[in-house]
Amino acid sequence: METYTVIVLLLAATIRVATPLLLAALAGMFSERAGIIDLGLEGKMLGAAFAAASVSAVSGSAWLGLGVGVLTAIALSLLLGFACVTHRGNQVVAAVAVNIVVGGLGPTLALAWFSLGGQTPQLDAAGQRFTALIWPWALSAREVPLPGLLYAELLSGHNLVVYLAAVLVPAAAWVLYRTRFGLRLRAVGENPQAVDTAGISVTALRYQAMIISGGLCGVAGTYLSIAASSGFVRDMTAGKGYLALAALIFGKWRPYPTLGACLLFAFTDALAVRLQGVPLPIVGVIPVQFILALPYVLTVLLLAGFVGRAIAPRAIGVPYTKER
Amino acid sequence: MTADAPLKPPALELRGIDKRFGSVHANRAISFAVAAGSVHGLIGENGAGKSTLMNIVYGFHRPDAGVILVNGREVEIHSPQDAISAGIGMVHQHFMLVENFTVLENVLLGVEGGPLLARGLARARMELQKIGRDYGLEVPLDALVGTLPVGLQQRVEILKALHRGAGILILDEPTAVLTPQETDQFFRMLGRLRDQGRTVLLVTHKLREIMAITDRVTVMRQGAVVAEVVTASTSPRELAEKMVGRAVLLQVKKGELRAGPALLSVRNLSVRDSAGALRVKHMSFEVRAGEIVAIAGVAGNGQSELLEVLAGMGVSTSGEIFMGGFDLVATAADPRRRRELGLAHVPEDRLRVGVVPGFSAQANLILGYQDRAAFNRGGLMNDGAILADCERKMAAYDVRPPLPGLRLSAFSGGNQQKLVIAREVDCEPQVLLVGQPTRGVDIGAIEFIHHRLVALRDAGKAILLISVELDEILGLADRILVMAGGEITGELSRAEATEEKIGLLMAGVRGEGRA
Numbered sequence: 001m002e003t004y005t006v007i008v009l010l011l012a013a014t015i016r017v018a019t020p021l022l023l024a025a026l027a028g029m030f031s032e033r034a035g036i037i038d039l040g041l042e043g044k045m046l047g048a049a050f051a052a053a054s055v056s057a058v059s060g061s062a063w064l065g066l067g068v069g070v071l072t073a074i075a076l077s078l079l080l081g082f083a084c085v086t087h088r089g090n091q092v093v094a095a096v097a098v099n100i101v102v103g104g105l106g107p108t109l110a111l112a113w114f115s116l117g118g119q120t121p122q123l124d125a126a127g128q129r130f131t132a133l134i135w136p137w138a139l140s141a142r143e144v145p146l147p148g149l150l151y152a153e154l155l156s157g158h159n160l161v162v163y164l165a166a167v168l169v170p171a172a173a174w175v176l177y178r179t180r181f182g183l184r185l186r187a188v189g190e191n192p193q194a195v196d197t198a199g200i201s202v203t204a205l206r207y208q209a210m211i212i213s214g215g216l217c218g219v220a221g222t223y224l225s226i227a228a229s230s231g232f233v234r235d236m237t238a239g240k241g242y243l244a245l246a247a248l249i250f251g252k253w254r255p256y257p258t259l260g261a262c263l264l265f266a267f268t269d270a271l272a273v274r275l276q277g278v279p280l281p282i283v284g285v286i287p288v289q290f291i292l293a294l295p296y297v298l299t300v301l302l303l304a305g306f307v308g309r310a311i312a313p314r315a316i317g318v319p320y321t322k323e324r
Numbered sequence: 325m326t327a328d329a330p331l332k333p334p335a336l337e338l339r340g341i342d343k344r345f346g347s348v349h350a351n352r353a354i355s356f357a358v359a360a361g362s363v364h365g366l367i368g369e370n371g372a373g374k375s376t377l378m379n380i381v382y383g384f385h386r387p388d389a390g391v392i393l394v395n396g397r398e399v400e401i402h403s404p405q406d407a408i409s410a411g412i413g414m415v416h417q418h419f420m421l422v423e424n425f426t427v428l429e430n431v432l433l434g435v436e437g438g439p440l441l442a443r444g445l446a447r448a449r450m451e452l453q454k455i456g457r458d459y460g461l462e463v464p465l466d467a468l469v470g471t472l473p474v475g476l477q478q479r480v481e482i483l484k485a486l487h488r489g490a491g492i493l494i495l496d497e498p499t500a501v502l503t504p505q506e507t508d509q510f511f512r513m514l515g516r517l518r519d520q521g522r523t524v525l526l527v528t529h530k531l532r533e534i535m536a537i538t539d540r541v542t543v544m545r546q547g548a549v550v551a552e553v554v555t556a557s558t559s560p561r562e563l564a565e566k567m568v569g570r571a572v573l574l575q576v577k578k579g580e581l582r583a584g585p586a587l588l589s590v591r592n593l594s595v596r597d598s599a600g601a602l603r604v605k606h607m608s609f610e611v612r613a614g615e616i617v618a619i620a621g622v623a624g625n626g627q628s629e630l631l632e633v634l635a636g637m638g639v640s641t642s643g644e645i646f647m648g649g650f651d652l653v654a655t656a657a658d659p660r661r662r663r664e665l666g667l668a669h670v671p672e673d674r675l676r677v678g679v680v681p682g683f684s685a686q687a688n689l690i691l692g693y694q695d696r697a698a699f700n701r702g703g704l705m706n707d708g709a710i711l712a713d714c715e716r717k718m719a720a721y722d723v724r725p726p727l728p729g730l731r732l733s734a735f736s737g738g739n740q741q742k743l744v745i746a747r748e749v750d751c752e753p754q755v756l757l758v759g760q761p762t763r764g765v766d767i768g769a770i771e772f773i774h775h776r777l778v779a780l781r782d783a784g785k786a787i788l789l790i791s792v793e794l795d796e797i798l799g800l801a802d803r804i805l806v807m808a809g810g811e812i813t814g815e816l817s818r819a820e821a822t823e824e825k826i827g828l829l830m831a832g833v834r835g836e837g838r839a
Binding site: 178179180181182183184186187190191193194195196197198199200314322 | 382384403404405406407408414416418420421422423424425429430432433434435436438439440441442444484
């Protein structure tokens with residue numbers, strides 16, 4: 001294969017890997033900007049992945065799967081909100097609890113319902129998955145060297161959720177910086193007292209943020225099980241929720257830098273896949289374990305020093321109580 | 325405008341407001357009225373129930389009984405939103421600002437005027453420019469609030485209230501963060517607000533401010549209104565007596581200054597904070613035996629960092645601290661070593677640094693001294709000796725209630741501070757570092773604490789006092805160092821010190837030329 005073909009395919013893979021990360025990171029942006037540490041991204045995604053795959057398998061409709069996946073993640077998000085906002089519980093503990101429960105509940109229910117060893121049935125019938133959308137003339141454009149290939153592989157040929165994620169970045173930025181809701185959301189993560197004294201309900205705002213976070217996690221999870229693959233398997237999020245959180249911190253809780261961070265993480269991931277078994281100059285073949293660890297090593301390095309100071313929303317992690 | 329004033333109903337009237345928190349009766353049937361277009365003072369000690377009352381008026385708490393009337397009409401205030409719609413604006417002691425928002429965004433929060441921001445921002449900008457011109461309240465609208473000095477942040481709070489159309493402005497301890505000059509400027513601004521027909525309710529514990537600006541004053545004590553007087557017909561002494569419920573000495577009697585050799589010398593000391601900013605810059609000074617040296621300054625100008633480094637809790641970047649022939653910096657003396665050398669420390673932040681709130685009074689009284697032979701027997705604590713020591717100190721320092729086993733957090737602020745003072749003074753230190761000794765302490769306890777500090781000085785010990793209360797500094801100090809921006813901007817003897825001179829130095833204006 002020619003070099004530029006390799007690069008274009010690598011970039012196309014980057015976009016596919018980045019999509020769930022980006023959706024989860026945007027989800028985290030809403031909840032964390034509202035002052036709630038969102039370690040539950042992982043569990044919410046996983047729950048949605050399971051629900052979407054199950055519903056799609058039973059009903060035969062990917063859209064119904066998406067709907068139920070989103071509702072499931074919203075329900076989990078509201079559960080977290082109930083623990084952290086209403087009952088002022090410890091946000092980290094509550095989120096870890098949700099992650100553990102979902103991690104166990106998904107495979108258990110799958111085993112009970114489908115008897116396939118904790119997986120959901122293979123989704124291969126038409127309409128059960130979100131499949132790649134081929135843009136007009138994409139197939140013939142492939143024959144034209146660089147511009148055609150870029151069009152065919154990079155712009156065309158992704159499923160609906162990928163395009164949705166791309167649109168959601170400017171949408172999130174617009175909501176955050178140009179709307180009343182965004183102003184209040186940013187304020188409540190910085191100084192909830194100021195929001196309260198301005199006559200706005202801190203609780204309502206935080207629940208709204210949790211609903212948005214749940215919805216976005218729902219799309220991300222659905223993507224994993226019925227768009228990027230064809231069914232739910234145990235632990236299929238594989239730490240993507242935590243990686244999304246790292247991307248969010250790396251992006252300093254802002255939409256566009258977060259997009260950049262997600263693309264960077266996804267690129268290392270895509271690169272790792274491509275490098276497996278390929279001999280490199282000087283070092284030779286790198287053991288696959290090292291390559292697979294690359295995105296995580298990069299995360300640690302970036303967060304440890306290269307980011308500069310990431311200043312979190314000031315009130316993050318602190319349940320709001322009116323002072324006496 | 326005074327002629328028709330009696331015809332108008334009061335801008336704000338409280339009738340029979342009553343509130344209990346569990347066993348604490350915070351407000352007892354409070355009734356008073358604030359005349360429209362006046363500046364009304366509400367004065368009382370910490371814990372007198374002022375804050376509870378204001379939180380009720382602003383909708384943070386619901387009263388158990390009583391009604392609130394605004395401009396003669398009864399209003400139900402269930403939330404801050406209700407208070408705002410009734411025309412009540414509140415400037416809290418701790419500002420309710422989002423620091424990484426611009427001034428404009430802060431003012432807009434809660435009154436955005438629609439789901440999108442653009443139009444509201446434009447409208448607010450125009451209105452704020454007008455308000456700014458009318459009242460002399462100009463603020464850079466696009467600056468991030470966190471980068472503004474506190475004086476300007478306070479303006480932002482007032483702008484917020486005015487932008488919401490507040491006819492009644494409640495100000496809770498507004499001058500705590502201001503220099504004397506800023507305070508004067510602030511009062512002039514309040515005067516302009518009054519002249520334009522707004523009503524101001526000033527909540528404070530500072531007698532001087534009540535005398536300077538208010539028309540009438542309501543005095544609270546132990547949750548009840550004990551007096552309401554016309555300011556012009558009263559005196560600070562009378563108000564203080566009403567606040568405390570007995571005669572108080574506003575001045576402490578001190579013996580003649582008989583300063584001895586320097587017990588603590590600081591040379592060229594610099595301190596950097598964790599963010600790398602230089603908070604204390606090349607400070608040099610001495611504290612001699614038998615004198616009280618006070619460091620004055622607006623909070624946040626490096627005093628806290630200085631105190632921490634002297635006490636051994638923080639690390640200096642460069643410089644020397646000499647005590648009894650030892651360089652504490654070079655020998656890397658930890659707080660315990662410093663204590664052995666005769667350095668005692670009453671920390672600024674009593675509850676976080678000075679005590680363990682969940683421990684009993686007697687346990688708190690040996691913190692830092694728990695290794696002394698008197699408190700130990702074999703490898704165990706000598707509980708009998710600790711109890712006896714606590715009982716003795718509680719009697720000597722008038723701690724109420726005198727219960728050694730009582731949890732420290734159950735004592736009032738004044739009694740907690742008496743316990744800390746008892747612990748640090750009773751061991752007869754050579755040098756005593758004291759930070760904000762009377763913060764959150766009632767007048768009776770202030771009097772007592774001041775007497776104790778002066779007695780230690782008269783016994784020939786050296787005291788370094790750090791305080792943001794000018795009255796306290798002028799009352800106690802023999803020598804005053806003024807800090808601004810991490811540096812000593814001037815040194816004044818007690819005889820030459822005036823509030824005005826100190827104020828200018830606090831603002832960073834050096835030299836005698838402008839004083």
